Amino acid sequence: MRCIFCKAPSSGSSSREHIIPESLGNKSHVLPRGWVCDRCNNYLARKVEDPFLNSFYGRHARFEMGIPNKENRVPPITGLHAQSKSAVKVWTEESGLHIGPTRKEDGDRLFRSLLTQKSGTLYLPISDLPPPDYVTARFIGKVAMEIMAHRCLDVEGWNQEIVDKPQLDELRNYVRLGRPGFVWPVHIRRIYPNPLSIALRRTQARLSIALSRAVRVQSTDGTGP
Numbered sequence: 005m006r007c008i009f010c011k012a013p014s015s016g017s018s019s020r021e022h023i024i025p026e027s028l029g030n031k032s033h034v035l036p037r038g039w040v041c042d043r044c045n046n047y048l049a050r051k052v053e054d055p056f057l058n059s060f061y062g063r064h065a066r067f068e069m070g071i072p073n074k075e076n077r078v079p080p081i082t083g084l085h086a087q088s089k090s091a092v093k094v095w096t097e098e099s100g101l102h103i104g105p106t107r108k109e110d111g112d113r114l115f116r117s118l119l120t121q122k123s124g125t126l127y128l129p130i131s132d133l134p135p136p137d138y139v140t141a142r143f144i145g146k147v148a149m150e151i152m153a154h155r156c157l158d159v160e161g162w163n164q165e166i167v168d169k170p171q172l173d174e175l176r177n178y179v180r181l182g183r184p185g186f187v188w189p190v191h192i193r194r195i196y197p198n199p200l201s202i203a204l205r206r207t208q209a210r211l212s213i214a215l216s217r218a219v220r221v222q223s224t225d226g227t228g229p
């Protein structure tokens with residue numbers, strides 16, 4: 005067997021390639037061992053998947069959809085609390101949305117404002133759609149190559165066909181080697197409404213409870229007002 009990206013012999017490879025990263029919640033769409041060699045598997049994770057997962061869109065999409073990473077944590081995002089003019093860390097737990105200061109020195113101002121004002125405004129950036137840029141295009145190119153291979157799971161002779169097909173080399177090399185500055189055209193559209201705006205509408209009432217909880221946590225730490 006040979007790797008669908010670098011074409012090197014890959015029968016001895018032990019890693020299984022996740023078509024969509026595990027950090028985006030994928031547990032079942034996986035290529036069997038050897039379809040992508042260990043070296044490419046490692047490289048793609050660092051150079052293609054991580055930049056997408058850690059981009060503005062990637063972090064916000066994971067937060068908005070509540071997708072836990074491999075450590076079972078949903079990455080937090082940063083928002084702005086208008087009344088105290090401080091940046092706040094926003095994270096989710098089963099009980100709802102929680103906020104806390106991003107910097108210790110902002111803590112007093114934030115909590116004083118929360119304790120003394122009956123209402124407040126929290127600004128949260130929303131990711132909307134992935135930008136049609138180099139990071140997104142390369143990531144989608146990787147997914148596309150692997151989905152195509154996945155579709156051929158039961159087809160005899162699939163390996164030689166995909167590995168030796170020169171028509172696939174341009175996309176294969178774009179994913180494997182990169183081509184900074186060149187954006188492979190990608191089509192992006194929204195299928196489902198943004199989950200955060202729905203969640204926020206539903207949890208508006210609960211947010212005030214979460215805010216007072218955050219105050220309690222801070223107070224018991226001894227760092228609160």
Ligand SMILES: [Zn+2]
Nearest residue numbers: 007010041044
């Ligand atoms: Zn390879």
